[in-house]
Amino acid sequence: xxxxxxxxxxxxxxxxxxxxxxxxxxxxxxxxxxxxxxxxxxxxxxxxxxxxxxxxxxxxxxxxxxxxxxxxxxxxxxxxxxxxxxxxxxxxxxxxxxxxxxxxxxxxxxxxxxxxxxxxxxxxxxxxxxxxxxxxxxxxxxxxxxxxxxxxxxxxxxxxxxxxxxxxx
Amino acid sequence: xxxxxxxxxxxxxxxxxxxxxxxxxxxxxxxxxxxxxxxxxxxxxxxxxxxxxxxxxxxxxxxxxxxxxxxxxxxxxxxxxxxxxxxxxxxxxxxxxxxxxxxxxxxxxxxxxxxxxxxxxxxxxxxxxxxxxxxxxxxxxxxxxxxxxxxxxxxxxxxxxxxxxxxxxxxxxxxxxxxxxxxxxxxxxx
Numbered sequence: 001x002x003x004x005x006x007x008x009x010x011x012x013x014x015x016x017x018x019x020x021x022x023x024x025x026x027x028x029x030x031x032x033x034x035x036x037x038x039x040x041x042x043x044x045x046x047x048x049x050x051x052x053x054x055x056x057x058x059x060x061x062x063x064x065x066x067x068x069x070x071x072x073x074x075x076x077x078x079x080x081x082x083x084x085x086x087x088x089x090x091x092x093x094x095x096x097x098x099x100x101x102x103x104x105x106x107x108x109x110x111x112x113x114x115x116x117x118x119x120x121x122x123x124x125x126x127x128x129x130x131x132x133x134x135x136x137x138x139x140x141x142x143x144x145x146x147x148x149x150x151x152x153x154x155x156x157x158x159x160x161x162x163x164x165x166x167x168x169x
Numbered sequence: 170x171x172x173x174x175x176x177x178x179x180x181x182x183x184x185x186x187x188x189x190x191x192x193x194x195x196x197x198x199x200x201x202x203x204x205x206x207x208x209x210x211x212x213x214x215x216x217x218x219x220x221x222x223x224x225x226x227x228x229x230x231x232x233x234x235x236x237x238x239x240x241x242x243x244x245x246x247x248x249x250x251x252x253x254x255x256x257x258x259x260x261x262x263x264x265x266x267x268x269x270x271x272x273x274x275x276x277x278x279x280x281x282x283x284x285x286x287x288x289x290x291x292x293x294x295x296x297x298x299x300x301x302x303x304x305x306x307x308x309x310x311x312x313x314x315x316x317x318x319x320x321x322x323x324x325x326x327x328x329x330x331x332x333x334x335x336x337x338x339x340x341x342x343x344x345x346x347x348x349x350x351x352x353x354x355x356x357x358x359x
Contacts, residue, residue, distance in 0.1 A: 010350075014354065023187065044350050047346070092194055093194045094189075096187065097185060097188060101182075104170075157172065161175060
């Protein structure tokens with residue numbers, strides 16, 4: 001694959017699926033500095049992954065696999081470096097959309113953020129309609145394990161959402 | 170809420186992206202990467218020139234002082250001084266060429282990529298340059314009848330230098346790749 005072809009594919013993927021990357025960035029980060037850092041890390045890993053893509057899975061599945069693995073690794077290594085308040089004052093590459101975001105969506109992201117990193121990945125995949133088989137292949141755990149975890153996550157989210165409705169937060 | 174409701178809330182965000190890419194911040198990032206690439210290139214060019222001039226002059230001076238007839242050492246000093254001259258010519262060319270980029274975001278990024286490409290090329294040449302210098306040094310030691318253990322130590326030193334040079338070369342390649350990714354991202358944002 002020539003560099004030009006790689007660049008073309010990368011640009012196509014980014015223009016069509018950047019929303020997917022944004023979701024993962026939002027779910028795995030807390031501060032804007034972290035968002036910038038993880039976004040750039042994912043983008044670089046996606047770039048490197050282009051020549052390895054063989055078309056055995058869909059582009060969305062491939063991008064989810066690359067982005068989630070990067071986010072999980074990033075969570076282990078980098079998060080502790082971005083706790084400083086000072087870093088909050090610099091200008092950031094990713095800016096939150098000015099369109100009014102649904103308060104329930106903000107709540108949902110907050111709840112996803114509270115989960116551990118594997119459950120977080122599973123929740124994103126579940127909400128985006130992936131099958132248990134696809135989830136197992138992306139995350140690298142067994143299908144039955146996915147089923148157990150998903151049932152627990154669903155129950156947890158439903159219970160919390162009921163409390164959220166009740167208190168009208 | 171039931172789970173299907175949660176999914177509907179989730180799906181609604183597909184119509185409105187969570188983030189927008191801030192071009193001004195990206196420009197600042199490009200400028201800082203450009204400055205960093207310039208600084209690294211500048212320092213490494215000057216270091217290479219100084220080190221080769223000192224090492225070449227030292228070898229030549231020692232040979233002349235000892236009135237040695239060790240041909241390999243004369244070739245080695247000429248090679249080192251030639252390497253310094255090669256680096257100097259490349260540096261002048263690079264500085265002259267830097268005026269061709271316009272002061273736009275894309276121009277700055279192209280300039281940063283050009284400097285990074287230059288740095289990758291130079292580090293590759295300098296890596297290969299270790300081989301003739303190492304070979305001439307060993308040959309010079311052999312011609313001068315030095316003990317074998319000295320040749321072994323020198324060989325080990327050059328092997329380590331080659332390894333460190335390869336590692337440095339990979340860092341430059343990665344930095345160049347990061348800039349290219351940034352350019353793709355910029356094209357995509359635009």
